[in-house]
Structure formats: structure tokens, C-alpha cells
Amino acid sequence: MSIIVDTDLCEGCGACLTSCPYGGVEIIDDIAVFTEDCNLCGACIESCPVDAITLVRGERIERVDKSQYKGVWIIAEHYKNEIHKVAFQLLGKGRELSNTLNVNLTLVILGDKFDDKLEEVGEYGVDEVIYVKSAILKDYYSDLYVNTLTDLITEYKPEIILIGATPTGRDFAPRVAKRLNAGLTADCTGLDIEEETGNLMQTRPTFGGNIMATIRTPSSRPQMATVRPGTFKADKTAKKKVRIIKIEKEFKEKDTVTKIIKIIARQKEKVNLEDAEIIVTGGRGVGSMEGFKIIEELANVLGAELGGSRVPVELNWLGEDRQIGQTGKTVSPKLYVACGISGAIQHLVGMQNSEIIVAINKDPLAPIFQVAHYGIIGDLHKVVPALIEELKKTKSE
Numbered sequence: 115m116s117i118i119v120d121t122d123l124c125e126g127c128g129a130c131l132t133s134c135p136y137g138g139v140e141i142i143d144d145i146a147v148f149t150e151d152c153n154l155c156g157a158c159i160e161s162c163p164v165d166a167i168t169l170v171r172g173e174r175i176e177r178v179d180k181s182q183y184k185g186v187w188i189i190a191e192h193y194k195n196e197i198h199k200v201a202f203q204l205l206g207k208g209r210e211l212s213n214t215l216n217v218n219l220t221l222v223i224l225g226d227k228f229d230d231k232l233e234e235v236g237e238y239g240v241d242e243v244i245y246v247k248s249a250i251l252k253d254y255y256s257d258l259y260v261n262t263l264t265d266l267i268t269e270y271k272p273e274i275i276l277i278g279a280t281p282t283g284r285d286f287a288p289r290v291a292k293r294l295n296a297g298l299t300a301d302c303t304g305l306d307i308e309e310e311t312g313n314l315m316q317t318r319p320t321f322g323g324n325i326m327a328t329i330r331t332p333s334s335r336p337q338m339a340t341v342r343p344g345t346f347k348a349d350k351t352a353k354k355k356v357r358i359i360k361i362e363k364e365f366k367e368k369d370t371v372t373k374i375i376k377i378i379a380r381q382k383e384k385v386n387l388e389d390a391e392i393i394v395t396g397g398r399g400v401g402s403m404e405g406f407k408i409i410e411e412l413a414n415v416l417g418a419e420l421g422g423s424r425v426p427v428e429l430n431w432l433g434e435d436r437q438i439g440q441t442g443k444t445v446s447p448k449l450y451v452a453c454g455i456s457g458a459i460q461h462l463v464g465m466q467n468s469e470i471i472v473a474i475n476k477d478p479l480a481p482i483f484q485v486a487h488y489g490i491i492g493d494l495h496k497v498v499p500a501l502i503e504e505l506k507k508t509k510s511e
């Protein structure tokens with residue numbers, strides 16, 4: 115590993131000097147020069163306002179010409195000729211990012227028999243669809259995806275690529291990123307554009323979810339991120355006329371090292387938290403399995419799905435398919451009611467994108483109130499029955 119300074123970019127401002135904890139850099143003739151005290155920690159890279167410093171791992175990586183990269187891509191995966199819903203959710207976020215950058219939003223599909231479905235995606239604000247068509251691509255072939263996507267990205271040079279953090283997305287995304295020497299941030303819960311630089315700010319939980327890290331990949335392109343289903347919302351309000359680029363390929367089984375013998379569909383989940391419009395949840399504060407009866411009743415009155423934090427799942431008060439958070443489901447319903455949940459960061463990352471959050475907690479300092487739109491401070495065993503009664507009255511009126 116070594117550190118290099120681009121002498122054309124370096125202005126000798128000294129920001130690296132101030133940021134270096136080891137005194138490993140000097141400014142000589144208005145250029146940063148690294149001394150033997152530099153331990154390659156990389157603190158200076160973040161601080162450099164002109165991106166002149168690069169840490170090189172292994173072979174020397176050429177600095178990419180970022181000006182050649184334009185546009186936001188969403189890679190759609192599909193099963194039985196249906197596009198996975200996470201692609202539409204990513205288009206919602208992708209439209210926002212592409213509006214900020216004033217660039218095109220593109221949906222990329224590697225598949226077959228999608229010809230009639232491509233215009234429809236215009237409802238989600240897509241400017242362009244790149245459709246790689248081949249009969250074999252009706253199924254997912256890991257190596258064909260990796261090769262085809264790498265070639266497409268090398269040719270079209272998008273600056274941002276968003277992929278669903280599904281088993282399929284998690285399989286091909288890192289392999290494509292490696293081929294392209296690009297940065298990839300997995301399981302992002304927030305995506306934004308940095309105003310001054312136009313870089314993608316990729317936020318995700320780290321260190322067991324105890325802190326949220328915002329990651330940038332300022333010196334490589336494209337910037338790639340995976341996002342779990344349910345993190346963002348599909349948005350049908352931005353209808354566009356779609357430009358379709360269709361690329362016909364004659365892939366054969368001999369072109370892939372994989373042979374698909376049988377596809378076994380996963381059993382459909384009984385609990386569908388990701389698509390629920392209303393979710394009522396309980397945490398340790400509910401107190402017991404018996405205590406969950408009123409939480410369930412509130413869910414029934416509201417026509418909601420029932421969920422919970424990790425604690426009631428660990429205590430067997432709830433099934434594990436109902437856990438919400440970092441190691442459970444990610445949800446973004448219209449209404450999320452949290453009863454007796456403190457609001458640990460590992461829970462918040464799974465529900466903080468909900469449209470309206472109502473929290474019931476007896477502790478006024480519970481962190482859940484920091485994300486809640488409406489907070490009720492009180493004992494849930496009194497508040498929830500009162501709410502149920504009022505809701506029933508409203509329904510019967």
C-alpha cells in the first residue's frame with residue numbers, strides 16, 4: 115500500500131497537514147510530501163479539498179476521469195417475469211438523486227419477454243431503459259450478469275448504480291464492483307448527494323449498528339450501493355416518456371459456468387411487513403406474551419400488521435418473521451405505531467423511513483421520540499386500551 119499525491123491537483127493548502135495525527139506530511143514548495151512518519155491511515159484523504167491524495171492498494175489504480183461518468187442506474191432483478199419491487203423503490207430514490215444531479219435515470223433489465231412491460235416503468239419517473247434481451251436471461255445466471263453488467267457500465271459510464279440488497283443483488287454487486295475497481299457500500303439506509311462535490315453520500319449502520327457511517331467514494335466511479343427492500347418508497351408521480359435501448363444477445367448455456375437444474379421457490383411469507391401500510395409494534399415495554407394481546411388488538415382495529423423489536427422475538431413473545439430492524443425487516447409504512455420500544459439505533463434503521471411514526475413510551479427521554487412525529491408519554495397498558503376504545507368509537511360512527 116502506498117500514498118500518492120497528484121501534484122497537478124495539490125495546492126499546498128495544508129489541510130492534510132492539520133488532519134494528520136502522526137506528523138507524516140510536510141508542505142514543500144506548495145506540494146504535500148509524505149515522510150517516513152506517515153502510517154497510511156488515510157486521514158489526509160478525507161481532508162483534502164481537491165481530492166489530490168490517493169491510497170493505492172496492491173497494483174497502482176489509475177485515477178478515473180469522473181467527468182466521463184453521468185447518470186443514475188437502477189439494476190432490476192426479476193423472478194417469473196415480474197420485476198422485483200425493490201427496483202421500483204430504488205427508482206423513487208434514484209429519481210430524487212438524478213433530479214439533484216440533473217442527469218438521466220435509467221433502469222437496466224437483463225431478461226427475456228419484458229418487451230411489453232418497458233413503457234410502464236415510465237410511471238416511476240424513468241428516462242431510459244436498457245434492456246439486454248436473451249432467452250436464457252429469464253433466469254438469474256451469476257456470471258452472465260457480472261460479465262454483461264461490467265461491459266454495459268464500462269460502455270455507458272453511469273456515475274451511480276443502485277442495486278437491491280436481495281440474495282441476487284448481494285451476489286452480483288460486489289463482483290461487478292471488483293471488476294470495475296469501484297466503491298460499493300452494502301445495505302445503505304440513506305442516500306444523498308453532497309452539495310459541493312456531487313459525490314454520493316452512502317449512509318449505513320456499522321459496528322453492530324451502534325453508529326451510522328456516511329461513506330463516500332470520491333476518487334472512483336461508478337459509485338455503487340445496495341439497499342434492502344422496504345428502505346425507500348416507490349413513487350409513481352413522476353411519469354416520463356421512456357427511451358428504450360434494446361440489446362439482443364444470443365447467450366447459450368455453454369456461455370455460463372452455471373447450469374440451472376431446478377428452481378425451488380421460497381415459501382411465500384405469511385407475514386408481509388414490507389408491504390404493510392400500517393404496522394403496530396411492541397417492545398420489551400409490553401412486558402409479556404400476554405401483554406401482546408392489546409398490541410395485537412390495536413393492530414386489528416387499525417387493519418395493521420403486527421411487528422416488534424428484537425427483544426420480544428428473543429423472549430418468544432413474537433415470531434422472528436415479525437422482527438423489525440437491522441437484523442430483521444426494513445419497513446416504510448404510512449403509519450408505524452411503536453409501543454414500549456426504546457428506539458435503539460438497530461431498531462430505528464429498520465423503520466425510520468415510515469411516513470408517520472407514533473411512539474408510546476413511559477420514558478420521556480426514550481430515543482424513539484427523536485424520530486416520532488407524535489409521541490405519547492405514558493404507560494402503554496393504559497394508553498393502548500384507551501386508543502382502541504376511541505378507534506372503535508370512530509369506526510362505529
Ligand SMILES: Cc1cc2nc3c(=O)[nH]c(=O)nc-3n(C[C@H](O)[C@H](O)[C@H](O)COP(=O)(O)OP(=O)(O)OC[C@H]3O[C@@H](n4cnc5c(N)ncnc54)[C@H](O)[C@@H]3O)c2cc1C
Nearest residue numbers: 397398399423424439440441442454455456461476477494
Ligand atoms: C448487531 C445487533 C443487531 C440488532 N438488531 C436488532 C433489530 O433488528 N431489531 C431490534 O429491534 N433490535 C435489534 N438489536 C437490539 C437493540 O440494540 C435493542 O436492544 C432493542 O431494539 C431494544 O428493544 P426494546 O426497545 O424493545 O427494549 P428496551 O431497549 O429495553 O426498551 C423498552 C422500552 O419500553 C419502555 N417501557 C417499559 N415499560 C413501559 C410501559 N409500561 N409503557 C410504555 N413504555 C414502557 C421503556 O421506557 C423503554 O424505552 C440489535 C442489536 C445488535 C447488537
